[in-house]
Amino acid sequence: MKLRGIALPLVVAGVLATATLALAQHQHGGPDDQSAHMMAEDHRVPVKFPPQLRAHTLINMRDHLLALAQIQDALAAGAYDEAAKIAEQRLGMSSLIAHNAHEAAKYMPQGMQDAGTAMHRGASRFAIELQKTAVSEDLKPALAALAETTQACVACHAGYRLE
Numbered sequence: 001m002k003l004r005g006i007a008l009p010l011v012v013a014g015v016l017a018t019a020t021l022a023l024a025q026h027q028h029g030g031p032d033d034q035s036a037h038m039m040a041e042d043h044r045v046p047v048k049f050p051p052q053l054r055a056h057t058l059i060n061m062r063d064h065l066l067a068l069a070q071i072q073d074a075l076a077a078g079a080y081d082e083a084a085k086i087a088e089q090r091l092g093m094s095s096l097i098a099h100n101a102h103e104a105a106k107y108m109p110q111g112m113q114d115a116g117t118a119m120h121r122g123a124s125r126f127a128i129e130l131q132k133t134a135v136s137e138d139l140k141p142a143l144a145a146l147a148e149t150t151q152a153c154v155a156c157h158a159g160y161r162l163e
């Protein structure tokens with residue numbers, strides 16, 4: 001509770017500082033500032049998907065984020081079965097067919113495929129660890145697998161973008 005009391009003003013202050021900075025840049029920013037911003041270097045590898053697959057992939061991505069939010073919500077409620085089900089069906093190995101993974105893999109560089117595999121494996125491992133949690137009452141191994149899953153999201157996003 002105490003932590004929350006301290007953390008919230010900090011977050012608010014951070015948001016305000018960012019907003020103030022953005023406002024200042026907007027007010028003083030001429031065309032030069034604009035182009036400097038546009039030229040921020042992007043080292044991600046561009047990957048070309050056919051338009052339909054690209055659209056489908058982005059829809060899946062938004063569902064990935066929704067799934068993570070729902071998993072955390074279920075964990076907070078102690079609903080481990082529910083969290084495991086969401087992870088396995090929407091992010092885990094069981095989601096591969098729904099995600100057109102086989103089709104998409106044809107267009108993906110090896111590193112991108114590996115990040116995808118790591119995400120699916122991590123999510124399935126999370127679901128299995130959660131089943132053990134029901135007996136052991138230790139959530140840590142499951143949380144570690146969940147972290148592994150989100151690290152795969154981060155790794156792929158850091159390395160690749162869609163053209």
Ligand code: HEC
Pocket residue numbers: 058059061062064065068091112113115116119149150152153154156157160161162163
């Ligand atoms: C194998 C690679 C890969 C993995 C793994 C991956 N993503 Fe993505 N994701 C992408 C790419 C590529 C884009 C498009 C980025 C771009 O072109 O700038 C994207 C975009 C997104 C977007 C934006 C969607 C939109 O409408 O623009 C969200 C949200 C997202 N990912 C969430 C996630 C989450 C959450 C996870 C993990 C649970 C995840 N992604 C795992 C490759 C991946």
